[in-house]
Amino acid sequence: MRKLIAGMKTSVDAKVEGPEGVADWVEAWSDDYDLMPQVDACMLGAGMYPGYEQYWTPIQKEPDKPHPLTGQLPTPAEIEWGRFAAETPHYVLSTTLNSAAWPNTSFVRGLEEVVALKRRPGKDIYLIGGARTTAGLIDAGLVDELRLIMYPLIAAEGKALFATTERRRGLESRKVEQLPDGRVRLIYGIS
Numbered sequence: 723m724r725k726l727i728a729g730m731k732t733s734v735d736a737k738v739e740g741p742e743g744v745a746d747w748v749e750a751w752s753d754d755y756d757l758m759p760q761v762d763a764c765m766l767g768a769g770m771y772p773g774y775e776q777y778w779t780p781i782q783k784e785p786d787k788p789h790p791l792t793g794q795l796p797t798p799a800e801i802e803w804g805r806f807a808a809e810t811p812h813y814v815l816s817t818t819l820n821s822a823a824w825p826n827t828s829f830v831r832g833l834e835e836v837v838a839l840k841r842r843p844g845k846d847i848y849l850i851g852g853a854r855t856t857a858g859l860i861d862a863g864l865v866d867e868l869r870l871i872m873y874p875l876i877a878a879e880g881k882a883l884f885a886t887t888e889r890r891r892g893l894e895s896r897k898v899e900q901l902p903d904g905r906v907r908l909i910y911g912i913s
């Protein structure tokens with residue numbers, strides 16, 4: 723069975739976004755979890771999908787221009803992710819969304835379809851977020867690995883990654899790495 727691997731960038735108090743709805747402490751939304759070589763599909767929740775599409779489309783179409791949302795030039799790693807995302811199937815978990823601008827996006831309607839996707843042959847699947855989807859799929863026992871990049875910040879207000887978690891769960895610590903700027907990358911196995 724393919725593994726479902728969640729990657730999230732959090733503050734030390736496990737917030738995934740601040741009160742304005744963005745994690746303004748995150749400098750770039752590239753794949754800093756080293757997942758690209760091992761995945762050939764992406765999964766994400768309906769809450770974050772519209773913003774995700776809105777963020778990555780300009781990077782794919784005009785990578786050499788400042789991003790219309792941030793005013794910043796995309797980093798080389800973001801341009802690399804934009805290219806990867808353009809050619810990689812995306813699966814959006816939703817009971818309400820029916821259309822997406824990206825041609826490689828389709829919809830997954832519930833946990834049984836997530837299991838079916840994991841059973842299909844292929845490389846692993848990257849669970850991009852958001853918080854409720856990640857917490858729900860961990861509760862359902864469908865996430866095999868959790869990769870966190872923790873920023874040196876107590877964010878206080880904002881959305882917590884595990885706010886909706888219902889089940890206590892032990893994790894297997896697989897790797898701890900120090901990254902630049904005080905960030906720490908943590909890899910946990912979930913069984």
Ligand SMILES: NC(=O)c1ccc[n+]([C@@H]2O[C@H](COP(=O)([O-])OP(=O)(O)OC[C@H]3O[C@@H](n4cnc5c(N)ncnc54)[C@H](OP(=O)(O)O)[C@@H]3O)[C@@H](O)[C@H]2O)c1
Nearest residue numbers: 730731738767768769770816817818832851852853854855
């Ligand atoms: N810091 C980070 O690394 C990071 C990464 C990604 C996202 N984010 C943040 O996360 C925020 C979005 O997270 P969120 O918690 O609000 O929303 P979300 O997890 O993206 O989406 C929740 C929605 O996904 C659908 N869903 C989830 N589980 C489902 C299931 N088992 N079956 C069917 N549908 C299911 C439902 O959509 P329907 O209502 O359509 O059924 C649900 O309302 C974004 O604003 C972004 O800022 C942060």
